[in-house]
Amino acid sequence: MSSKLFLGHRLRRLRRDHGLSQTDMAASLAISPSYLNHLERNQRPVTAALLLKLAEQYEVDVRSFASGGGHRTGPDELAEIFADNLLADLGVPRYELSELANNSPAVADAIARLYGALKEANREGGVAAGGDVRALVTPENWVREHIQQHRNHYPALEEAAETLGGALSDPLSMAEPMRRRLKDAWGISARVVPQAELGNVTQLYDPDARKFLISSQLKLENRTFALAYQLSLVEFGPILDRMVAEAAPPDQGIAQLLHMSLANYAAGAIMMPYGRFLKACEEMHYSIDRLCGEFGANVEQVAHRFTTLSRPGQRGVPFFMLRVDPAGNISKRYAGDQFPFSRFGGTCPRWNLHAAFQAAGQVVTQLIETPDGHRYFTVARTIERPVKTDLAGGLLAIGLGCDIAHAHKLHCAEGYDLDRAPVTPVGPACAICPRIDCAQRATAPAGRMLAVDRSKKTISPYPFVAG
Incomplete structure (x- = not known):
């Protein structure tokens, strides 16, 4: 990392996320508004002392803030895009990609979204003439990008789930307390039924009959998660609706998938309430098997919670x-x-x-x-x-x-x-890996001059000129 950190765009985004003027943020950091203005315009580097003040005042992770946090499109992602055969001949230098990622992060995100849509279109055979290009933005990719922009952490859901999960905690199993909560608080009866009764679904809520049906083929941990999921839908409905509305998905299908993904997040947080789970992680040294036993969860649920x-x-x-x-x-x-x-x-x-x-x-x-x-x-x-x-x-x-x-x-x-x-x-x-001597390289590096010599064969099938 360079000894000088020019983080103007991140400072500006942090300030706007908190709804602050330059004067307000400058006062909180004990610096002048003009100095903050210079910092945001990358005319001054961010010092280590200022990073510590940011960490104290706004609870930012110093390393993540200094490196971009991995939740916006960075130079590496742009390099991957511009290494594509469609764009490789442009020879866009790395420093231009860094400037774009740092100074225009929203534009970089837009390029990444378009590229992701193009790759999806190629897999699906393209879009018919006159079709809506928004259809190229697959629901899965849109939701995944949205979740990663939040670093897969949602404070509002965590707080609500921690309160509810703590109240339902049971050393034997949370399944029975959650089943009772659904019945007593919401009038919803939950029961396990043969898979044949559900067809091709594994869980089903019937709002008219107020019944929640769970497939007998689900493993015990997944049955518990199913109860937590249904509970999150009814307990946190207003929170989930607000979060989806604020995300502004491009269509109803994506909105439904985002709602389901957030409810899944909440279900995991109910089963593994934040404070208790973190404490157990530290005491058990992040042993997945021990944590599975402690919280009645499976490997994937614990890994996701990490x-x-x-x-x-x-x-x-x-x-x-x-x-x-x-x-x-x-x-x-x-x-x-x-x-x-x-x-x-x-x-x-x-x-x-x-x-x-x-x-x-x-x-x-x-x-x-x-x-x-x-x-x-x-x-x-x-x-x-x-x-x-x-x-x-x-x-x-x-x-x-x-x-x-x-x-x-x-x-x-x-x-x-x-x-x-x-x-x-x-x-x-x-296609963008800079390692030269890799015997497992599967394709030639885009935008690089190959160094193939017919008189010899190298370890890598695609040797190239470094630099």
Whole structure:
């Protein structure tokens, strides 16, 4: 990182997010409005002392603020976009992409959204002439981007869920207290029924009959989560409606998916109330199996909850998380802080996430290093799908990781010599990865001059000129 930090756009966004004038923010930081104006226009660098004041006054995470927090489109994401064959011939230099990301973050986000829509259109065969181009923005991608812009943390839901979850806490199981709450407070009866009665759904609420039906094929932890989900819909309805309205989704389908995603978030927060869960994480050194037992949750629920622990003053280890199937399709991608992998592509083949499928039921650990020199401790393990059917059988894999600076807090890193353990160099999508000698490179790097010599063969199938 450069010794000088020009963070004008982040300061300006922070000020606007808090509804402050330059005069108001300057007063809170004990600096002059003119100095703040210079900072916002990148005419002065942000000092370490000022970063500490920002952390104190506005409860920002210093590292995340200085690095952009990983929740807006940054230079790496733009580099991935402009490395596409459609744009690679333009040769847009890195410094221009950095200027765009830093000085016009909303424009950078718009470019990323358009590019994501274009990739989706290519997969789906394009859009018919005269079609609405908004249809290219898939619901899944829109919701995922919205959640990541909030760093997968929603204070209003956390506060409400912590109060409710604390009141329903039971050392045996939260399922029965939640079932009683649905019945006593909302007149909703919940029961488990054979899957045949539900057809192709696993849970169903009938508002006319005030009945909530849960498939008998759901595992116990998923039944508990289903109750928590239904409870969040009725308990937090006004909060969820307001959050969806403020997000302004482009169509009703995306609005419904966002509402469901937020209700899922709330369900996890009910089952694992923030304060108690964080305390247990620290006491149990983030042991997923022990936390599953403590909260009656499954591996995926606990792993997802890890990525939400960003409450100011009570932050947990900032994890990132991926969920993939054996074919490499990514169905979840969340991060409590920075995310070291490609935003649009898949994962690096050198990260052993897929090795979990060859070691089903075991924990696979690895130290990785990204091209910028950051090191991460990662964990991969398989999980079973919530419902086993002929069409939806098989395993999924969960990948978790955090900066190596936090690895000493983790149960699965105990006994690891973090200073001497082998480190695997990884990168983003192959098309933008700067690593030259990689035997697993799957495609030539866009915008780079190949260094192929017919008289010899190199380790990498696509050697290229550095720089």
